[in-house]
Amino acid sequence: MEEKLQLKSQVCFPIYSLSREIINRYRPFLDELDITYPQYLVLMVLWENEVQTVNQIGEKLNLDSGTLTPLLKRLEAKELIHRCRRRSDERVVEITLTEKAGSLKNKAVLVPEKVVKDIGLTIEDLEDLKRIVTKILNKTKKSLP
Amino acid sequence: MEEKLQLKSQVCFPIYSLSREIINRYRPFLDELDITYPQYLVLMVLWENEVQTVNQIGEKLNLDSGTLTPLLKRLEAKELIHRCRRRSDERVVEITLTEKAGSLKNKAVLVPEKVVKDIGLTIEDLEDLKRIVTKILNKTKKSLP
DNA sequence: CACAATTATATTGTGCACAATTTTATTTCC
């Protein structure tokens, strides 16, 4: 019993720890762009497809409206997005990028490689990590109720 | 540039995503014990060593007092820990487990394997994941300023 | 011994996450 409860034998703790650690490494670079990591993720989703509903963004990031609504309002306050209800269905809020967000993209694209270099990760590290994490993420989705 | 900014080519997003996913899988089991995942981590640290200061807990979990102080007060309110200033140095708050926390341990020890089974992870998944995540965590620590 | 520097924790403020509930709009089905 003792062994099972030791932090070092836990599976989730290293992942939880690494997730926070990497986000902390992103912080100084994202501070320069005046955005947070979750805001950066939302912008990435939008850079891939410039018009999306709150729901569509939420599905891609696994975040609900309770998280997204205030986050999107902050992005709107920074003038990086517009929030506008769809004329044909007023329940839906469509999110679009502003020009300011477009010009941010040039700087944003450089951030991940800066972080990787900063930490000192190799291509092998990244590929190993991504392969196993993606594999397990797929299992978590398949095993849903 | 397009490719670099796609969510699927990001390193951190899968880890951030997996971390939240696993914590969500822990939730139903931890709900039965009436604790959260971060509270569970603090208890694990204490089950390894029954008397520790706030600082010692923070070092093991990489959490600061801004996070730990309110969390520890909630654990105290649940009567799982005691908080007591050290007589010989009043700056230090020593955290000790209550008997109630001791009896929780028997149930807590079973949680991780339930989660692993629930998701459908194999021993190989776990070992692969832990090996690469730990390797990268070590790099992040070595590369600190 | 006094006082500056250090140490340990607490406080404050912002921003996620997520559950539960509410609001408003749209469909569906008699």
Place this chain on the structure above:
DNA sequence: GGAAATAAAATTGTGCACAATATAATTGTG
């Protein structure tokens, strides 16, 4: 066409994370 069911966001409330600052005790130094 109107009530019930459904759908999309928003709201509310709790609990982390983390930066910045404050508070209080201890230690080091002249």
